[in-house]
Amino acid sequence: MSTSSELNDIEEGLALKPKFDAAGLVTCVATDAATSEVLMVAHMNEEALRRTIASGEAWYYSRSRNALWRKGETSGHVQRVVEMRIDCDQDAIWIRVEQSGAACHTGRRSCFYRKVEAGEGGARLSFVDAERLFDPKAVYCK
Amino acid sequence: MSTSSELNDIEEGLALKPKFDAAGLVTCVATDAATSEVLMVAHMNEEALRRTIASGEAWYYSRSRNALWRKGETSGHVQRVVEMRIDCDQDAIWIRVEQSGAACHTGRRSCFYRKVEAGEGGARLSFVDAERLFDPKAVYCK
Numbered sequence: 001m002s003t004s005s006e007l008n009d010i011e012e013g014l015a016l017k018p019k020f021d022a023a024g025l026v027t028c029v030a031t032d033a034a035t036s037e038v039l040m041v042a043h044m045n046e047e048a049l050r051r052t053i054a055s056g057e058a059w060y061y062s063r064s065r066n067a068l069w070r071k072g073e074t075s076g077h078v079q080r081v082v083e084m085r086i087d088c089d090q091d092a093i094w095i096r097v098e099q100s101g102a103a104c105h106t107g108r109r110s111c112f113y114r115k116v117e118a119g120e121g122g123a124r125l126s127f128v129d130a131e132r133l134f135d136p137k138a139v140y141c142k
Numbered sequence: 143m144s145t146s147s148e149l150n151d152i153e154e155g156l157a158l159k160p161k162f163d164a165a166g167l168v169t170c171v172a173t174d175a176a177t178s179e180v181l182m183v184a185h186m187n188e189e190a191l192r193r194t195i196a197s198g199e200a201w202y203y204s205r206s207r208n209a210l211w212r213k214g215e216t217s218g219h220v221q222r223v224v225e226m227r228i229d230c231d232q233d234a235i236w237i238r239v240e241q242s243g244a245a246c247h248t249g250r251r252s253c254f255y256r257k258v259e260a261g262e263g264g265a266r267l268s269f270v271d272a273e274r275l276f277d278p279k280a281v282y283c284k
Contacts, residue, residue: 013267
């Protein structure tokens, strides 16, 4: 448990003290600086966060590949960071980015290309803003 | 590991198949439906997701309190869900909400009231959009 003074320091202080989870990660939300749409949700470890701040380009940590990852290193679809923010308890990062090409590995501009709606017999999905800007096979299977 | 057909189903299908993590949670980003700003990042378990879809109001799961939590149940600052989306691998939810009052327990409209910038000797934070809309002591310590 944090003391009240530590908590105040984290929530009201001006020192960057990211609260990494048990796997050493914080959540990062990337939004489009021009349209404000949410492009993706991913994770950063300490090194990814450090490199993002230092370079002004988004770096993440891939949980599936267990690897540090510069966004766009394969696809060329890099993210230039316009602004970075951190939340009250310092366990989530929000970056507003200039996205070149598309953020999603499926070829869509955003990873959030399906809407969830209540329906009879349970929730269902429908596509929205789901046009592909690139062909994933052509980009990732060279 | 998922087979290629399972993966295609998750990414391109219209069935809701949330990928809960080892703790039974998915990440949820809430943005302001009017201004598009990111209000908060939190988590939902299966029950919170079900209740959010059914009621049209945001429910979360608090990791610190180990409890299901209707946003605003103490503060009155509920979130009415205007649209819900899910991402490509179905492990993150994005809700656009009408936020009554403020989203952050510190009294700010958004939890992201500090900017992170590179500086000599390391990153530093500065307040931005950090006015308090309510006094947390008055709301939570009754």
